Amino acid sequence: AELAVTLPLGSYDDSYNINASAHAYTFSTYHTFTLMFSDKFSISSRNQFNYNTRIMGQLAKAGAFYNGNYTADYAVMPGMRVAAIGYFLSQLNQDTYDGSSSYYQQQGISDTREKVFGYGAGLAYFAKSGTLIELKTFLETASKNRAQGYRPTFRILVPLNH
16 A cells, blocks of 8 residues: 655646646555465456646646556466456546536536546566566446547566666
8 A cells, every 4th residue: 555646747838738747736545455366366456546636827626536457367377477457447526627616517518527447358478587578458448538449558577676
């Protein structure tokens, strides 16, 4: 378990829709667990609750949200695991503007809360050197107020302490 604070240190420019920083502080609680049923089979979960402050210099504030990742994996051979995977994100309250959640309704947006559920499969290879090669594929469903689609992920993690 951990408590974390995300600081608005990245660059931010009001003239762009995409920025390196959200230009707000985020306070998060995070917990994770793994249940090892055998050397070959495990179930794990990572869960996070996030609270955002108002965007610096503005009156807008994103709502609080929960997100979680879930995995059930099985070792098919030494160093190789296959997994059923998923994630869920749900914004718990409306975005606000100048402290009012009805501001966006006045602009024709009835509900600002985001939601998405993704599920899929994963394949991970753990090399004897400690390197991890991982491929995951997700199909997103039940999306609300955000893009939805197919989300493949490929990662290579190389340890630096050999």
